[in-house]
Amino acid sequence: MRRRLGLAALLTPPMLWLVVAYLGALVAIFATAFWTTDPFTNLVVRTFTLDNFRELRTPTYLGIIGRTILIAALVTVLCVVVAVPFAFFMARVAPARSRSLLLALVLVPLWASYLVKAYAWRAMLQPSGVLESVFGTTPGYGFAAVVITLSYLWLPYMILPVYAAFERLPESHLEASADLGGRPWTTFRRVVVPALWPAIAAGSVFTFSLSLGDYIAVSIVGGKLQVLGTAVLQNITLDLPFAAALGTSSVVVMVLYLLAVRRAGALENL
Amino acid sequence: MRTSKKKGLGALAAVAVLALAGCGSSTPAGGGSTAGAGGFKVPDLKPLDKLGTPEGEVKVLAWPGYVEDGSNDPKVDWVSDFEKSTGCNVTVKTFGTSDEAVQLMRTGEYDTVSASGDATLRLIAAGDVEPVNTSLITNYPDIFDSLKNQPWNSVNGVSYGIPHGRGANLLMYRTDLVKPAPDSWGAVFDKAGAQAGKVTAYDSPIYIADAALYLMSTKPELGIKDPYALDDKQLAAAVDLLKAQKANVSEYWSDYLKEVQAFKNGTSTVGTTWQVIANVAQAEKAPVEAILPKEGATGWSDTWMVSAKSKHKTCAYKFIDHIVSPKVNAQIAEYFGEAPANRKACAETADPNHCKTYHAEDEAYFAKVHYWNTPISACLDGRTNVKCTDYAAWTKAWTEIRNS
Numbered sequence: 001m002r003r004r005l006g007l008a009a010l011l012t013p014p015m016l017w018l019v020v021a022y023l024g025a026l027v028a029i030f031a032t033a034f035w036t037t038d039p040f041t042n043l044v045v046r047t048f049t050l051d052n053f054r055e056l057r058t059p060t061y062l063g064i065i066g067r068t069i070l071i072a073a074l075v076t077v078l079c080v081v082v083a084v085p086f087a088f089f090m091a092r093v094a095p096a097r098s099r100s101l102l103l104a105l106v107l108v109p110l111w112a113s114y115l116v117k118a119y120a121w122r123a124m125l126q127p128s129g130v131l132e133s134v135f136g137t138t139p140g141y142g143f144a145a146v147v148i149t150l151s152y153l154w155l156p157y158m159i160l161p162v163y164a165a166f167e168r169l170p171e172s173h174l175e176a177s178a179d180l181g182g183r184p185w186t187t188f189r190r191v192v193v194p195a196l197w198p199a200i201a202a203g204s205v206f207t208f209s210l211s212l213g214d215y216i217a218v219s220i221v222g223g224k225l226q227v228l229g230t231a232v233l234q235n236i237t238l239d240l241p242f243a244a245a246l247g248t249s250s251v252v253v254m255v256l257y258l259l260a261v262r263r264a265g266a267l268e269n270l
Numbered sequence: 271m272r273t274s275k276k277k278g279l280g281a282l283a284a285v286a287v288l289a290l291a292g293c294g295s296s297t298p299a300g301g302g303s304t305a306g307a308g309g310f311k312v313p314d315l316k317p318l319d320k321l322g323t324p325e326g327e328v329k330v331l332a333w334p335g336y337v338e339d340g341s342n343d344p345k346v347d348w349v350s351d352f353e354k355s356t357g358c359n360v361t362v363k364t365f366g367t368s369d370e371a372v373q374l375m376r377t378g379e380y381d382t383v384s385a386s387g388d389a390t391l392r393l394i395a396a397g398d399v400e401p402v403n404t405s406l407i408t409n410y411p412d413i414f415d416s417l418k419n420q421p422w423n424s425v426n427g428v429s430y431g432i433p434h435g436r437g438a439n440l441l442m443y444r445t446d447l448v449k450p451a452p453d454s455w456g457a458v459f460d461k462a463g464a465q466a467g468k469v470t471a472y473d474s475p476i477y478i479a480d481a482a483l484y485l486m487s488t489k490p491e492l493g494i495k496d497p498y499a500l501d502d503k504q505l506a507a508a509v510d511l512l513k514a515q516k517a518n519v520s521e522y523w524s525d526y527l528k529e530v531q532a533f534k535n536g537t538s539t540v541g542t543t544w545q546v547i548a549n550v551a552q553a554e555k556a557p558v559e560a561i562l563p564k565e566g567a568t569g570w571s572d573t574w575m576v577s578a579k580s581k582h583k584t585c586a587y588k589f590i591d592h593i594v595s596p597k598v599n600a601q602i603a604e605y606f607g608e609a610p611a612n613r614k615a616c617a618e619t620a621d622p623n624h625c626k627t628y629h630a631e632d633e634a635y636f637a638k639v640h641y642w643n644t645p646i647s648a649c650l651d652g653r654t655n656v657k658c659t660d661y662a663a664w665t666k667a668w669t670e671i672r673n674s
Contacts, residue, residue, distance in 0.1 A: 038396075040661065042661075140520075223520055224516065237369040
């Protein structure tokens with residue numbers, strides 16, 4: 001009996017936190033999305049309406065949702081393309097001594113302030129900034145700038161799980177493949193990729209979800225670009241229920257993404 | 271197991287109910303209310319009848335540059351002395367748009383706000399602010415009469431705030447990159463193509479009025495008399511103008527430091543601004559100039575209001591009285607670059623010509639400045655044969671422009 005009481009005492013606070021703060025907030029967002037606002041004072045009026053969701057189906061907002069998903073997908077792909085060779089180098093090629101140093105180098109940017117990094121990119125992307133003086137051109141603020149900046153910000157979240165997967169991949173598997181006549185490319189395709197796949201999917205949960213909800217980096221380097229996050233921000237002061245409907249749409253996208261990832265068996269790798 | 275599962279569901283349901291009850295803000299329940307001039311209801315709230323003992327703190331919501339406490343520039347501080355003499359600790363939160371101010375004020379966290387005309391009526395109608403007892407403000411008699419009891423700071427003769435100062439939204443440009451120097455808002459509208467991708471605009475529905483103002487002089491056939499009183503056709507014309515402008519816009523701003531930075535590094539070269547932004551940018555050695563274009567401009571006449579939910583009303587009144595006192599009002603007017611509200615402030619400015627430069631007493635000048643106002647369906651220009659578009663329609667239109 002005492003043990004059960006102890007267990008209850010231990011679990012109640014975190015459970016309360018989870019239910020009230022996490023689920024409660026989600027329920028609140030979802031419920032608010034069915035209300036409307038007073039046209040003059042912008043106060044929330046609690047009359048049930050589906051107008052907010054109907055409005056989401058207009059080309060303007062479908063465009064924003066599509067654009068946001070595209071950005072999140074591009075960021076994820078870019079992170080994979082950079083992270084896989086880098087993690088391979090770290091785990092397989094680099095001497096064991098420098099491995100921890102490389103790992104630290106990957107982690108260091110995570111400790112720097114998010115805002116500092118975003119503003120650093122704002123400075124680098126500006127005319128006559130670093131990019132222009134080195135490469136002779138800069139994409140300027142906008143879509144490309146957002147994809148580059150977000151890829152930079154979330155890259156460590158992709159490198160770490162992929163690196164761990166490379167570390168766990170037994171050398172003997174690669175040797176066995178070679179012994180059986182597999183060329184390097186075949187080995188990569190049929191042995192390495194299947195072993196990495198769950199790790200990539202796990203990393204993509206971070207890169208995709210963080211990109212989907214981001215609005216700060218977008219407002220710093222995005223110029224006049226509108227994504228889901230900035231659209232929510234713009235509506236939150238004037239039309240809270242519609243902002244809630246927009247927020248719900250990103251939750252729906254994320255739930256669908258997580259379901260897809262679960263099928264890849266990646267959630268055990270998080 | 272069964273019972274614990276049921277309990278869990280019960281808890282979840284309870285949370286859902288709590289969340290439903292707690293989230294969002296709702297219209298004030300019941301109570302008496304009177305109709306205002308615009309046809310909106312005003313909750314019956316009573317002003318403070320006398321000052322008590324100072325409560326020890328006051329939370330202020332202000333436009334950037336209005337309440338400097340030395341944290342931006344140690345030499346610019348008109349708060350510390352007030353704190354010492356009254357014992358009211360001042361905390362300041364700044365906002366970038368009137369919409370943000372309304373939303374923050376609604377949290378009930380703040381005691382007083384410097385509200386522009388596009389926020390005041392919304393705050394009054396929603397019962398977020400209460401009438402003020404002007405007899406408790408010792409400096410009130412010295413405030414220009416032309417600012418008192420105006421449609422944006424009073425309803426049915428009841429005063430809801432203390433005037434702070436006024437000014438115009440200006441056109442700022444990089445003197446080295448924009449040639450010849452512009453003298454018209456056309457630089458950001460019809461001729462924006464000359465600075466393609468370098469134009470900046472203010473990120474709020476109220477910016478539609480800037481387009482309407484430009485159309486007033488360039489397309490007189492639209493018949494716009496007041497940029498805040500637009501019927502459907504006039505609003506559509508303004509929206510089209512802004513959509514065309516968007517092709518040349520680099521970014522929209524509401525954070526004034528972001529605009530300073532954009533002009534400094536040249537990602538923006540021309541666009542709407544406040545005098546204080548031009549001052550800060552010039553102090554940081556950016557080659558910029560701000561002018562009042564020939565079409566006139568939109569502008570602001572701001573009002574200090576007291577929150578209906580404030581628990582520090584004595585400190586709030588004392589703070590407002592301090593802000594509109596001649597010396598402080600003069601300091602703010604010079605720092606921000608605006609006309610003071612207190613006529614005695616004109617004798618206290620470091621630059622003896624400040625009030626002349628900013629036309630503090632020049633009503634003919636301010637007749638050309640269209641103060642920010644809240645658009646409502648009853649046309650503000652007096653037309654009765656059409657319905658005008660209200661702020662909700664403007665909000666929708668602005669979202670459409672930003673997302674187009």
